[in-house]
Amino acid sequence: MIDLYYWPTPNGHKVTLMLEETGLPYRIQPVNIGAGDQFTPAFLAISPNNKMPALVDHPPTDGGAPQSVFESGAILLYLAEKTGRFLPADTRGRVAVLEWLFWQMAGLGPMSGQMGHFNVYAPEKIPYAIERYNNEVRRLHGVMDKRLAQSAYLGGDDYSIADMASYPWIGAYDTLPVDVDAFPNLKRWHDAIAARPATQRAYALREKVNPQAGKPLSEEERKHLFGQR
16 A cells, blocks of 8 residues: 555646556545645655655565655656556656656746746735746747657657656646647647546545635645745
């Protein structure tokens, strides 16, 4: 059994996408980041950067003690290697998938998160920051669109952990829709992933785990999410 420390955010969705695709047995351990659960000593023991998701694999492949993993990209890679799925075995295919996985971790995720923060959550509108991150995310969407004009998925012809990493960050904010007319290949890719049964199961967890998802943040939630040093 795998314990998944999770809250329904884009980074959390990455891991439930993978777990639902592979069929590995897992149980969710909710980490309410608005209530500060990510700062408890027990959680910091497995995720020292106080970020979720994280997991503990109780039957690791080496047969040893339970294996903890933090950082969503590392978790996807760990699960791909554990199951032998969604990461090509050949060198060139593996490199392509890892390139796009790290591209998401270093670019699409952080830039989309900053775009969301300054457009949706910031207490004051800062035009420079809004323009800066809107432009950068649009540029990254263009990079994806060009890649997806060449292949069905980011890593090549097959669905992979690179796609699972990127998918939740496309259209993550309801008030910041993607310009689908400008990026038709991105739209085709996104629609195909959305139609997968495992994707639908993964996203159904959102309402089960956090029925208040989408509601305005309280001052306490803002403090836990944005006020830490």
